[in-house]
Amino acid sequence: MSFAATPALAEPVADACRYVPHVADVPSAPRAIRGQLRATLSMRHAGERDVDIAWEVVGPVDAPLLIVAGGISAHRHAIASHDFPENGWWQNQSGSGLDARRFRLLSIDWLGADGSLDVAIDSADQADAIAAVLDALGVAKAAAFIGSSYGAMVGLQFAARHPQRVRRLVAISGAHRAHPYASAWRALQRQAVALGQLQCDEGQGLALARQLAMLSYRTPNEFAERFDAAPQLVHGRARVAAQDYLEHCAATWVARTSPTAFLRLSESIDLHRVDPREVRVPTTVVAIVEDRLVPLDDLFALAEGLPRGEIRVLRSKYGHDAFLTEPREIADILGKSLEDVCGDVA
Template sequence: MPPEPVTVISFPEATAVAAPRCASDLTEQRGTRRVSFTPKYGSDAVDVDVRYLWCGAPNAPTVIVQGGISADRDVCAGRERNAGWWHELVCEGAAIDLAQYRVLCIDWLLPTDLGDVPSVSSEDQAAAIAALVDELGIGRAHAFVGSSYGAMTGLAFAAHHGDKLKSLVLLAGAHRPHPLSTAQRSVQRGIVRLGLESGRTDEALALARQLAMTTYRGSEEFSRRFAAGPELREGRFHFPVEDYLEHAGRRFVERFDAQRFLALSESIDLHDVSPESVGVPATLVGFPSDRLVPLADLCELQRRLGNTATLEVVESPYGHDAFLKETAQIAPVLRRALNDCR
């Protein structure tokens, strides 16, 4: 794939839109850089095209921000998009203030990007970001803020490229996956593989996403939202939660494909970083209702990290998805963490 041209944008004056916009003196690069590194499950170095966004105040410290497996590089609003997947926390005046920082975010790599390798690892994602940091002349990032799979990648970055980083902020992600969470994702991958084999890929991917939603969200939220009784429709009883899950499945199929899902889901379960190898200060954020990343795993991570680590516990009914839903509670935690590493 030929490298995507780098687009350097000076934002126009902000206009009234649904999501925050960047001010006129902020700039954006959205493009592709070719970098080289050796994949964890490969034997030779490969050239990889990394699709990235680098946005914020010119010459300001860079904060790397990465989300879950369904997130892309568009973390914030921009000239051609009214929102990003974390725009409430990444914009001018927000917790990750684009008037004070530049934010760097990439699209996740897949095994096909790396040549003949059986899987892509969180270490590979970290290596790509580290190489991109060099390519862009950043030198040392102010912080790596990672959520879910992004937190796993952040740990891998700190463990293997700690000289390029001042501090680490991890939300809903640990040094290894919990075995029960791996079991749940394994069933999801089995559903998708069965769909590929039977020619019913979209149905299978939607069903896998529906199952995933039952692990992302908390029991309290489901109890509150879907307590009503079933309705008799089209010859069978439909439960209130089914409409929600089916809608989530359809939306996921519209923007994701089966092979990407299989690769990134497997990458989560291959993740394994020794906490003792992390030498930068860290702020951990956990949610007691999160069944995918139990709070006990973050307590263990905090004890074992090789530098100062604090654990912030945020109460939420939203389970693993609290890092997306509880922006008001998370904002002061991010501000403190970024200010502490100045």
């Protein structure tokens, strides 16, 4: 196993369609490094594989380490730094919920995110990839794993498989298994991509898949507020009020997404299963009442099944996307969850 810091790559600007940018109030911007690690993983469905794992670490070398993981579209660049000043995918937590002065933040690009790994990928494989990066960085034990959406699923796997490597887990809007209705919804997104691929027009299939995903991330209440206008007839066809928004956002996403990566990471959510009883790390489950993708009942079932679990319930018209769009509430939960892991790990 080897790793090496790589030069700064151009990172996409955070997607304004899903994220509410919120420039961090960081008096002195933290320093960051990036690296790429080649590791051999025993993948759950794909057997032994040599994989490349791209990582980024932000914050002081001697600070307690937080593993930070988001949805399948997230990546190693969680927040802006002196070295990589572009906004990250969780920029609005920078300096509040994710304080890179007190903590070192580690994120990876998901296995499969570059489209080069066209095999079934499991959340367990992602957890093992993160453990391999901890090895490479010489970190015996992380202070906490903060995971949202798919990142919460990976966090649960990490805690179950590597309980000695992390003190605490915060699992936001991700459960021990995918809900069957949400799985069906994602299967149809994958069908849309396949339909586009049939005609060598991957872009249109991907764009449709992304728009379907966006509906699952948001809520009717938000749409009722934003897209109340009557449909227009354009060239004799009805165009409804949300279409401009959905298509614009999908186009931004399509430009930076490989169909193979989307298919394999989407599928990975559905393959995910963890027995809550196996997650022995103290865990805060965060649930959003309005989440249409990860129902409240499933997160209560998770919290109740955890040996050392607690649950925090929020309301948000943004549903599943609340972790990206409700920065204060999320920062408050992260602050409380990290109170007791800070001092004794540093």
